[in-house]
Amino acid sequence: MSEKYIQTKKSKIKKKIKNQKKIMTPKTTRIKALSGTGLIVLFIALACDLPIASESPPGGDANITIINPQSYPAVGGSWTVMFNTTGTADLWITAVNGTEFNKDLMFLGVRCGNETLNYELINNSIFVGNYECSETGTGTGKVLSAGKHHLEFRFSDAVEYAEKYTFISSQNKNFKKKNP
Template sequence: MTQKTTRIKALSGTGLIVLFIALACALPIASESPPGGDANITIINPQSYPAVGGSWTVMFNTTGTADLWITAVNGTEFNKDLMFVAVRCGNETLNYELINNSIFVGNYECGETGTGTGKVLTSGKHHLKFRFGLQTHNPNIYYVLKKE
């Protein structure tokens, strides 16, 4: 298994933003792909800045069919820091399960842009990890309180 980490720096009005995106890739054994081995996910907007009480949306595209996991990581907790509202494929709202600190959608397949949406409950930086098949992305969900 190889792992590639990309570090992107950008300056904004609120200071330095550092984003890490980890891509985990596995090689198929023999001529067969492992379950989820042909599945890919691309996060369209890996960072956002919603205010407390505001909503956030992570947009993503997928190819193939695999289990989709959206996990709150790095101290972020669902129902404490972020309330998860919906997973959608295009305009269709999908069923999901909250398992421990993860949102789970079994056998996810979507030919349109998918979204995960929620509401911000507490201040601070919050992080989500998306796993689809053998591929993992760690978009950061950041938000900044608006100055009054």
């Protein structure tokens, strides 16, 4: 009998179907079926939302690249980080290394090209679910304090960082300086 395989990295469960038996172990999903049970395998794959044949698993090919990882905006000005992504995944922009949203940066928005996207502020992170953009994406914030600030951009398993060193311009001396 010929064997057919359907694989995915989406789940950490291994499903093995052989002669109408199902064994589940914690590993990459692999559905193994003997001839004649292909319809059952296809039904299970669709019911479990598993990728079929050569379809890539969600987030499997997701990647992010920061175009301008270093910036020097003035306090009171805007800091815009430009990035490119491939694939579809959740996008997380997290203030890290002592940087805090609403203390050091007031987040203003996420865009895909010219389209403004909805986002959620969750703790010290910006979240955009199922982000997919074939144009340049941007994350923009208003600078509230001087010093070094750091953002982590997480897109599926891909992680990139952007940082800025902010100075106090002569017009903005009323802002508090943060230690670098």
